[in-house]
Amino acid sequence: MSAQNDSKKVTLRDLNALKNSGTKIASLTAYDAGFAAMLDKSGMDFILVGDSLGMVVQGRETTIPVTIDEIIYHTQMVVRGTERAMVMADLPFMSYSCAKDCLNNAARLMKEGGAEIVKLEWGALEISMVSRLTECGIPVCAHLGLTPQAIYKYGAYRVQGREEKTAKQMIDDARALEEAGADMLLLECVPTNLAAKITKNAGVPVIGIGAGPKVDGQILVLYDILDIWPGKRTRFSKNYMAEGGTIQKAVESFVTDVKMCRFPTAEYSFE
Ligand code: KIV
Numbered sequence: 449m450s451a452q453n454d455s456k457k458v459t460l461r462d463l464n465a466l467k468n469s470g471t472k473i474a475s476l477t478a479y480d481a482g483f484a485a486m487l488d489k490s491g492m493d494f495i496l497v498g499d500s501l502g503m504v505v506q507g508r509e510t511t512i513p514v515t516i517d518e519i520i521y522h523t524q525m526v527v528r529g530t531e532r533a534m535v536m537a538d539l540p541f542m543s544y545s546c547a548k549d550c551l552n553n554a555a556r557l558m559k560e561g562g563a564e565i566v567k568l569e570w571g572a573l574e575i576s577m578v579s580r581l582t583e584c585g586i587p588v589c590a591h592l593g594l595t596p597q598a599i600y601k602y603g604a605y606r607v608q609g610r611e612e613k614t615a616k617q618m619i620d621d622a623r624a625l626e627e628a629g630a631d632m633l634l635l636e637c638v639p640t641n642l643a644a645k646i647t648k649n650a651g652v653p654v655i656g657i658g659a660g661p662k663v664d665g666q667i668l669v670l671y672d673i674l675d676i677w678p679g680k681r682t683r684f685s686k687n688y689m690a691e692g693g694t695i696q697k698a699v700e701s702f703v704t705d706v707k708m709c710r711f712p713t714a715e716y717s718f719e
Contacts, residue, residue: 458493458534460565460587460631466493466664467653473665474706475536475655476673476699479505479522483670483695484529490699494534496567496667497523499541499597504671511596514540516553523561536589537563541597544568550577554586565631569595570621575628582629590625592618592646593659594637605682607658607718609642622646622654634667635659637684640717658684660717666706673702684716 466473474491477498478484487495501522502514516539523537537557544550550568557563565587568577581588593608609615619642622633633654635643640660647654647663656663671677672685674695681687688698705711 455532458532460534463493463534463632463653463665472706472709473653473655474703475665475667476670476702477501477667478526478529478670481525481529484526484533484535486696486699487670488530488533490696490703492533492699492703493665494536494565495526495530497526497535497537497561497563498567498669499538500669500671502540504669504677510599512541512599514538516540516543516556520556520561523557523563527562534564535562536565536567537561539566539568544573544577547574547577547580551580551584551586554581554588555584558586565589567591567634569597570625571595571598575624578625578628578630587631588629589632589634589655590622590630591634591636592621592625592638593635596636605637607637607639609638615639615642618642619646619649622650626650626652635663637718639719641719656712658682658712658716658718661709661712666711668702670699674698684712684718686711686716 473493475494476487477496478487479501499511499514502508502511519537527535543553554566557566567589569591578588609618632652635656637658643656643659644662653664655665655667657667668685672681673688675687675689688702
């Protein structure tokens with residue numbers, strides 16, 4: 449049910465095969481070796497070292513202050529705890545604002561951190577940066593929809609793409625990013641039908657967080673499913689500790705629910 453049943457490393461090729469076979473991809477964030485090892489053991493397909501660490505680990509209000517050195521430090525730990533899952537790392541705010549920084553910092557995530565794919569948030573960014581990363585052989589995931597690094601532009605964490613114009617723009621952006629070489633797309637806080645349309649058009653895996661069930665896979669923030677900050681969990685995250693009992697069981701239940709298409713239900717999705 450996971451990307452591979454043996455202990456071989458999960459690769460982008462495996463994730464594409466899951467998309468093509470209609471098997472859902474499961475992912476959670478992790479920020480250290482211990483949690484990464486638990487996720488790895490549960491059959492997780494990939495692990496994201498997200499800049500959400502600024503909020504859930506460092507206790508900050510936003511992801512804005514997170515630095516590239518901090519992401520590298522946490523990626524190194526996650527890589528040490530992981531044998532099988534693919535490891536993705538976030539390019540934090542302003543670490544990819546020009547082509548030189550983008551290439552340099554993406555390379556650092558891979559060379560120093562050990563990441564196998566980098567993620568960047570799509571905004572006013574030039575599409576040519578995704579092409580340059582691709583030309584340099586750096587696998588890229590493009591994050592669309594609600595992009596938390598732009599929180600001060602939005603003013604609040606809100607569902608994106610509800611109006612016809614913004615929905616069309618997201619569909620066009622997703623296509624352009626894939627044409628530029630993006631290996632994966634990640635949709636955050638997007639209405640179910642829009643996410644379904646983008647996924648149907650896409651030739652690469654589309655992962656959702658608050659994007660409904662009709663995408664190729666699901667990702668959530670680990671601390672949310674473990675209810676580590678009670679009262680702060682987002683509307684689209686489920687508390688798996690409530691039924692799991694132990695951390696390992698909670699993580700395994702999440703993977704099983706995703707693979708069996710039991711998560712997310714309408715309660716955790718947006719119309
Ligand atoms: O930083 C992060 O954890 C993320 C997820 C919300 C997808 O980008």
